[in-house]
Amino acid sequence: xxxxxxxYPEPRDVYIDDEGQxxxxxxxxxxxxxxxxxxxxxxxxxxAGVDPPEQTVNVPERPILNPYPVxxxxx
Amino acid sequence: xxxxxxxxxxxxxxxTVAGCAVPANPRLGAYGxxxxxxxxxxxxxxxxxxxxxxxxxxxxxxxxxxSYGVLEGLRTIRHRPAGGVERTLxxxxxxxxxxxxxxxxxxxxxxFGTDGFKDFEENFLYRNIQGELVTRAATRWPRLLRSDVxxxxxxxxLYDEVVFKHATFATLLEQAxxxxxxxxxxxxxxxxxxxxxxxxxxxxxxxSDLTTVPVARAVAASSAFPILLSPLTLHNYSGGAPCDDFRxxxxxxxxxxxTDQPRRMTLARNLLSYRARAQNQPFVHLLDGGLSDxxxxxxxxxxxxxxxxxxSLYTKINQGKVRRVLVIAANARTGRDPEWGKRExxxxxxxxxxxxxxxxxxxxxxxxxxxxxxxxxxxxxxLESFRACESLAKDQCPxxxxxxxxxxxxxxxxxxxxxxxxxxxxxxxxxRLKNCLEGLATAFVLPRAQVTLxxxxxxxxxxxSPAFIEAMQGIAPGWQPPNVPIDPAILAEACPTR
Numbered sequence: 155x156x157x158x159x160x161x162y163p164e165p166r167d168v169y170i171d172d173e174g175q176x177x178x179x180x181x182x183x184x185x186x187x188x189x190x191x192x193x194x195x196x197x198x199x200x201x202a203g204v205d206p207p208e209q210t211v212n213v214p215e216r217p218i219l220n221p222y223p224v225x226x227x228x229x
Numbered sequence: 230x231x232x233x234x235x236x237x238x239x240x241x242x243x244x245t246v247a248g249c250a251v252p253a254n255p256r257l258g259a260y261g262x263x264x265x266x267x268x269x270x271x272x273x274x275x276x277x278x279x280x281x282x283x284x285x286x287x288x289x290x291x292x293x294x295x296s297y298g299v300l301e302g303l304r305t306i307r308h309r310p311a312g313g314v315e316r317t318l319x320x321x322x323x324x325x326x327x328x329x330x331x332x333x334x335x336x337x338x339x340x341f342g343t344d345g346f347k348d349f350e351e352n353f354l355y356r357n358i359q360g361e362l363v364t365r366a367a368t369r370w371p372r373l374l375r376s377d378v379x380x381x382x383x384x385x386x387l388y389d390e391v392v393f394k395h396a397t398f399a400t401l402l403e404q405a406x407x408x409x410x411x412x413x414x415x416x417x418x419x420x421x422x423x424x425x426x427x428x429x430x431x432x433x434x435x436x437s438d439l440t441t442v443p444v445a446r447a448v449a450a451s452s453a454f455p456i457l458l459s460p461l462t463l464h465n466y467s468g469g470a471p472c473d474d475f476r477x478x479x480x481x482x483x484x485x486x487x488t489d490q491p492r493r494m495t496l497a498r499n500l501l502s503y504r505a506r507a508q509n510q511p512f513v514h515l516l517d518g519g520l521s522d523x524x525x526x527x528x529x530x531x532x533x534x535x536x537x538x539x540x541s542l543y544t545k546i547n548q549g550k551v552r553r554v555l556v557i558a559a560n561a562r563t564g565r566d567p568e569w570g571k572r573e574x575x576x577x578x579x580x581x582x583x584x585x586x587x588x589x590x591x592x593x594x595x596x597x598x599x600x601x602x603x604x605x606x607x608x609x610x611x612l613e614s615f616r617a618c619e620s621l622a623k624d625q626c627p628x629x630x631x632x633x634x635x636x637x638x639x640x641x642x643x644x645x646x647x648x649x650x651x652x653x654x655x656x657x658x659x660x661r662l663k664n665c666l667e668g669l670a671t672a673f674v675l676p677r678a679q680v681t682l683x684x685x686x687x688x689x690x691x692x693x694s695p696a697f698i699e700a701m702q703g704i705a706p707g708w709q710p711p712n713v714p715i716d717p718a719i720l721a722e723a724c725p726t727r
Contacts (some may be wrong), residue, residue, distance in 0.1 A: 155607065159633050168547075171479035171536050173653060177549035180634035188636050191535025191545040193487030193494075196479050210483065217609040221504060221633065 156192045157221035159185045160199070163228050167200035167210050187221045197224050205229035234368075253446060254437045254553075256466045263397040264429030265439050266539035278310065279704060280542065280551045282324045282533075283410070284526045285331025286594065287519035289671045294354050294680045295561040298687025299646065300338055301346075302713070303686075308705035319343070324532075324540070326413035326525040328518030330673075331559065332451040333392065336444050339394050339412040340404065353392050354680050359673035361387055379459040381449055389445035398427070398438045398447075411540065413528050415518035416450040419460055420510065423499045424521045426528055427451075430539045434503040435465045435513065436472035443538040450515040455579050457488070460514040467507030477501060479538045493537060514563060523560055524594035526601055531672030534604055546637050553640045555700050558598055559687060560647040564667035598645050605641035612639070642700035646690040653669035654712075656693075662686075662715070665724035678722035682715070689713040 160168045165179035170190060178199070180186040181216035192215045205227045216222045263269065267402065271277075285296035303319040310316070327335035336347045365383045372378050391397055401412060414427040427447035432439040450461035466472055484490075484497030503513070518525070532538035533554070545551040599644045615635055622629040648666040666686060669679055691697055692710035701708045 155604070157611075157636075161323075170482055170544070173536060175544055176549055182634055184631070185633040186636060187633050188547045191490075191493065191537065191543065193490035194483040195536065196483060208696065212487070212489070218615050218635075222416050 155210045156190050156216045156223050157187045157218050158190050158197075158213060158216075159187050159221045160197060160224045160226070161185060162199055162204065162226040166204070166226075169200070170195050174194070187218060192216075197226075199226055203228055254421050254432070254435070254439070254442050256464075257433070257436050257438045257471065259471050260433065260476075263440075264432070265402055265427075266429050267324075267411050269402055270405050270409070272405055273408070276321075276408060277323060277545060277550045279321050279553045280545065281318070281322045282326065282554070282556045283322055283335075284524055284529060284558040285325065285327035285335050286524045286560045287329025287331060287517065288560070288563070289330040289452075289673050290354065290675045290680065291563075291671060291683060292559075292561035293333045294675070294683035295646075295687045296327070296331045296334040296559040297346075297349065297354060298684035299557065299559045299691060300334065300343075301684060302688035302691040304343060306701070306708075307709070308701075308708070320408060322410045322583060324413065324529065325410045326415065326528050328415045328523055328525045329452040329453065329454070330561070330671075331525060332414050332448045332518070333388075335412055336448050337392065338416060339401055339409050340393065340394070340444060342404070342407060342409060347428065349392075355677055356391070357639070357674040358387070361391075363671065379462075381453050381459045383463045384453075384458055385443065385446045385449035385461070389449055393443065393445045393448070395577065396444045397441050398429075398444060401444065402440075402645075409463045412527070414444075414447040414451045415525055415528060416447070416453070416461070416515040417518055418521040419514040419516055420506075421499050421502065422521060424518065424527050425450075425513070425515055428539070431500075433475060433701065434467070434500055434697075435463060436475065436507075437464065443517045445646065451518045453515065454517045460516050463513040463515065465503055465511050467504045471573075472507075475504070477504075478539075480541075484537050485608045485727075493535070496537060496538050497536075513712060518541045522594070522597060523562070524560055524597050526556075526558055526594075526597045529556065530553045530597065530601055530604070533601065537658070539692070546639050549637055552637065553642070553700075553703060555642045555644070555704075556601060556605075557563055557644045557691070557697070558601075558646065560594065560598070560645055561683075562594060562647065563669065563671070573726045598643075602643045602645075608641050640703055642696055642701075642703075644691075644694050644696045644700065646687060646694065650690060651686060652693055654714075662720070662724065665726075676723065678719050680718050682723040685713065685715050685719065689715060 160178040162178055162195060168175045168178050170201050175188055178186060190213055192213050194212050196208055196210045211224060213222050245398050254688050300319060304317050306318040307315055325335040325339060333353055339347055362384055365387055366380060369383060379714040416425045427439060429439050446461060453461055481497050481500060484493040485501060487493040532540050535544045536543055542551060542554060612635060648663055651659050651663050692713050698710055
């Protein structure tokens with residue numbers, strides 16, 4: 155098991171393997187860690203202006219206090 | 230001799246009659262999102278705040294009666310969710326995953342709800358199904374000479390007529406507005422030695438339509454105990470139109486490439502193998518689900534521990550839909566005969582056969598229950614670590630704020646109900662009752678008193694389970710479990726040597 159934080163400059167819905175996982179941002183405005191099982195997953199965000207449009211990463215086992223970062227840029 | 234002795238006659242009948250199975254699953258017309266899937270069986274996401282999963286083990290009528298007692302116990306518990314109307318805990322059950330004997334109870338409840346309880350008692354629990362199976366095999370044996378009929382077909386026909394009233398998976402889908410649980414009937418694929426579930430997600434891999442398949446056939450496959458019953462055969466249509474249109478879900482293709490995660494990779498490889506081997510192996514032969522998972526928890530474990538499932542709990546938690554997860558496993562496993570170690574002469578052939586066929590199942594079930602318990606403990610520990618770390622940092626530096634938030638504040642509860650945990654009113658182990666329960670036969674007939682005893686024991690175990698009480702006090706603060714006594718007259722009749 156693992157945890158990821160999906161980073162993007164503004165709130166967006168996160169899709170892991172095409173399934174919606176809710177927002178990347180908590181109600182507090184901070185990034186929100188997400189439950190994920192370790193191994194390969196494809197990440198994408200809702201809406202336009204996201205670079206890359208999607209990315210497949212091999213998520214390592216991570217404890218909750220050190221979630222694996224998945225970064226998207228605004229374009 | 231005590232457990233399998235009762236089915237010896239059926240075994241002899243079974244061994245003397247040959248049979249080949251016939252595929253009874255039609256080809257899929259077109260790929261889509263319809264059919265018996267979680268999203269179609271449980272369309273109201275508002276139902277998921279408290280997510281309850283029941284797992285019913287194998288063990289013939291013993292398992293069916295024990296799991297039925299769990300349903301009865303859940304029905305007696307009433308609570309009122311915040312902002313909602315009063316309901317029973319049975320109304321909150323989202324998924325029932327079952328194997329073998331437990332599949333009869335699971336499927337009947339999913340089809341007929343509590344209105345069908347009385348029918349289930351009459352038509353299955355207190356009925357000599359085993360005797361009727363033997364009678365059918367004896368009186369209809371000429372039918373078995375046909376190449377398209379097998380012993381499992383006679384069993385499925387009997388279950389279809391007397392227990393499930395010709396219901397199909399389309400009938401199950403029609404129950405969705407009545408808040409019935411999603412049913413996972415588990416069998417074992419003989420070629421893979423792996424779990425096979427009767428859902429449209431699995432049937433997509435065979436390019437087959439589950440909708441018109443009788444529920445009784447799935448239950449028959451789930452309870453096709455080796456040798457006693459022949460395997461149930463399905464056709465794998467993969468290949469050609471419209472089967473070539475199939476696009477595997479992303480989690481499946483990514484799982485296949487997760488070489489550093491052997492469990493994920495093996496699951497994906499097994500599932501995708503149905504596509505690869507359809508040309509050379511167009512048939513899938515299914516046996517008792519207990520051979521690959523005799524507690525029915527493997528499917529839920531996959532859903533509870535990642536995104537590799539059509540009803541992933543990780544996804545539902547990330548979406549903020551699920552706040553509390555409660556898993557209740559009704560494990561009707563029996564113990565080994567304590568007399569074995571007291572005699573110099575070794576156990577006989579029937580005892581050895583019993584151990585060979587059920588021993589590994591029991592060991593594997595124990596491991597699966599432990600997997601869930603450890604997984605929940607890890608999740609709880611992670612969430613507590615996060616909060617403790619934040620609290621500690623704030624003590625030193627009040628302005629501190631964690632750089633990210635938790636995915637959700639979720640509570641996890643795993644409850645295993647097993648005979649070995651039965652206790653007396655003083656809270657001490659009830660060894661004599663335990664020994665009686667662990668000595669009950671694995672057969673599709675039990676004396677009435679034993680069936681009634683199993684129902685009472687299940688409710689008693691549920692209400693005395695510390696893990697269940699903890700879960701209930703979270704669901705309904707202030708809840709106190711009722712005392713569930715065992716009727717002494719039933720006990721004396723069911724366990725005469727006590």
